[in-house]
């Protein structure tokens with residue numbers, strides 16, 4: 480089954496569950512993102528490319544979701560109540576829900592330093608693996 | 610009131626200090642914590658996708674157990690608090706999630722977000738009261754300049770967490786005053802420590818933590834307190850040249866209440 484750009488945009492919007500049409504492209508989310516300087520596609524673009532006429536491939540090919548910290552700074556500081564964090568999550572899920580796309584190898588667990596809190600490991604495996 | 614308590618995975622292992630001091634202080638302050646039987650790990654991150662139902666179940670199970678035992682659930686780890694509070698909000702306000710979760714769990718009495726979730730700091734502030742707490746301090750931490758590190762998860766999203774002002778929080782600073790120390794305000798106290806990147810991108814953590822450490826030290830802090838095991842880990846293990854010490858807020862509380870004396874700790 481081949482799905483077109485418009486349909487993929489709709490799937491991502493559903494998975495993100497945030498109302499992108501409220502966005503005014505002010506860029507405040509990107510300005511407040513603590514890892515924007517490490518991203519190839521900035522948070523406000525994640526909203527923009529889900530609007531009519533957007534290009535979803537840009538988001539699916541971006542490295543940004545693997546840099547995102549889920550810190551909710553973007554969502555908290557958006558004047559319109561949009562959550563770019565949820566779109567980052569939707570893109571991550573689109574990747575890891577596909578078979579064979581896990582980013583972390585459980586065998587590496589023994590290489591983590593012994594002070595590493597369980598919380599970090601559980602969180603990373605939730606974000607990067609299915 | 611029964612103070613059902615959800616320790617979470619890290620407090621039973623790598624962050625025992627946070628848990629042990631919390632139980633000791635709660636006992637001394639008249640709100641003994643009753644650990645929930647059979648709690649499961651909350652998953653450490655809030656599942657943002659509306660269709661992520663399985664990922665919400667462990668939080669809901671804890672919430673239901675607390676509902677059936679008095680209706681209050683006390684959390685301590687910032688991540689557990691964040692996940693459980695937000696899932697509770699979903700169960701109260703997001704019809705589709707509420708329906709799917711209840712359909713799966715098949716509870717005798719469906720769960721619709723009735724449990725009151727309180728972070729330990731909220732119990733101190735709103736139930737014990739900071740004034741009453743102050744009266745119990747026997748060893749004020751005079752001369753200590755403490756920078757409160759909130760991180761992200763306790764505060765955001767402000768509308769759901771309703772913990773404190775998201776940009777100008779003061780609960781930890783007021784707590785620091787109550788235990789007799791001096792709070793130091795620095796700008797990055799509510800910015801992210803890089804969180805779970807500890808697992809995948811140590812260099813990024815180092816860059817971000819260095820900024821936080823420098824920012825706090827420049828403002829005059831001599832140490833940090835936090836409620837989050839992952840913040841504590843990153844602040845210490847991924848620090849650069851500036852390396853202010855980090856304690857859990859329950860550890861300094863135990864110190865101020867004189868509960869560390871004579872003990873092995």
Ligand code: SF4
Nearest residue numbers: 502503505506508557
């Ligand atoms: S802060 Fe909100 S309104 Fe502004 S660009 Fe980002 S998502 Fe759009």
Ligand code: SF4
Nearest residue numbers: 512547548550551553
């Ligand atoms: S949640 Fe992700 S995209 Fe949003 S501000 Fe934090 S790191 Fe940036």
